[in-house]
Amino acid sequence: MKLVPKHIAMIMDGNGRWAKKRLLPRAVGHVKGAANVRSVVQACTDQGVDYLTLFAFSTENWRRPEEEVSTLMDLFIQYLDKEVNEMKEAGIRFRIIGDRSAFTPTLQDRILRAEQETSHNSKLHLTIAANYGGKWDILNATHLWAVANPGVPVSSLEPAALDAYLSTAGLPDPDLLIRTGGESRMSNFLLWQMAYTELYFTDTFWPEFGASELESVIEWFGKRVRRFGKTDEQVLS
Numbered sequence: 001m002k003l004v005p006k007h008i009a010m011i012m013d014g015n016g017r018w019a020k021k022r023l024l025p026r027a028v029g030h031v032k033g034a035a036n037v038r039s040v041v042q043a044c045t046d047q048g049v050d051y052l053t054l055f056a057f058s059t060e061n062w063r064r065p066e067e068e069v070s071t072l073m074d075l076f077i078q079y080l081d082k083e084v085n086e087m088k089e090a091g092i093r094f095r096i097i098g099d100r101s102a103f104t105p106t107l108q109d110r111i112l113r114a115e116q117e118t119s120h121n122s123k124l125h126l127t128i129a130a131n132y133g134g135k136w137d138i139l140n141a142t143h144l145w146a147v148a149n150p151g152v153p154v155s156s157l158e159p160a161a162l163d164a165y166l167s168t169a170g171l172p173d174p175d176l177l178i179r180t181g182g183e184s185r186m187s188n189f190l191l192w193q194m195a196y197t198e199l200y201f202t203d204t205f206w207p208e209f210g211a212s213e214l215e216s217v218i219e220w221f222g223k224r225v226r227r228f229g230k231t232d233e234q235v236l237s
């Protein structure tokens with residue numbers, strides 16, 4: 001029987017280089033990349049994945065030229081406008097993780113609407129990480145914990161208690177991370193949540209990542225022995 005990861009996280013990298021290779025502006029790469037989200041979501045549904053978390057914009061991506069940042073924000077709004085009805089019908093539950101207070105009121109409003117309108121769905125939990133940083137998430141969770149537990153000494157804080165205050169509260173930790181675009185790094189994605197995630201790095205640029213490669217990565221995942229600190233013998237018995 002095929003072992004399908006319950007939760008896949010993806011770092012959608014390589015839009016700019018995809019465009020550069022074709023002598024096109026980076027913005028075209030982002031348009032192609034945004035369009036590819038839909039087919040990857042479909043491919044994950046087809047494979048029986050329950051949770052998909054996509055890294056769309058990091059807390060460090062504000063450092064890019066203003067024009068590129070604004071292209072990415074526009075694409076985000078367009079994506080929401082175009083996909084919400086589809087998601088509603090396809091049974092997709094949509095969520096955003098990250099500090100949304102930095103977004104324009106229009107974008108914040110669209111996000112809230114998409115989250116509310118899909119909140120009863122559960123076929124696929126689609127989470128987009130936008131203005132997200134793993135360090136932000138951990139610090140933010142610690143602050144929220146402190147506010148919720150006045151007078152409780154910090155020394156009593158346990159990992160499981162922090163889980164409840166992370167932006168991913170309620171989502172299982174990712175079983176598999178796929179990063180497209182050839183880099184082998186985390187770039188401040190789900191640092192806490194991926195302590196035991198299987199990591200897969202592919203040279204394929206995000207706009208070209210599709211169903212058949214996803215299937216072979218899932219096959220690769222099925223061959224991993226997840227020991228969580230134990231020995232082979234313990235795990236296999």
Ligand code: IPE
Pocket residue numbers: 012013014015016017018056057058061072181
């Ligand atoms: C990923 O593609 C999209 C975002 C980070 C928003 P890049 O824009 O990082 O593409 P490369 O890495 O420059 O090719």
Ligand code: IPE
Pocket residue numbers: 011012013014055056057058061183185187
């Ligand atoms: C990671 O890609 C962030 C997203 C895909 C949203 P980057 O392109 O920003 O990563 P670095 O800067 O190469 O590490």
Ligand code: MG
Pocket residue numbers: 013014015181
């Ligand atoms: Mg990149």
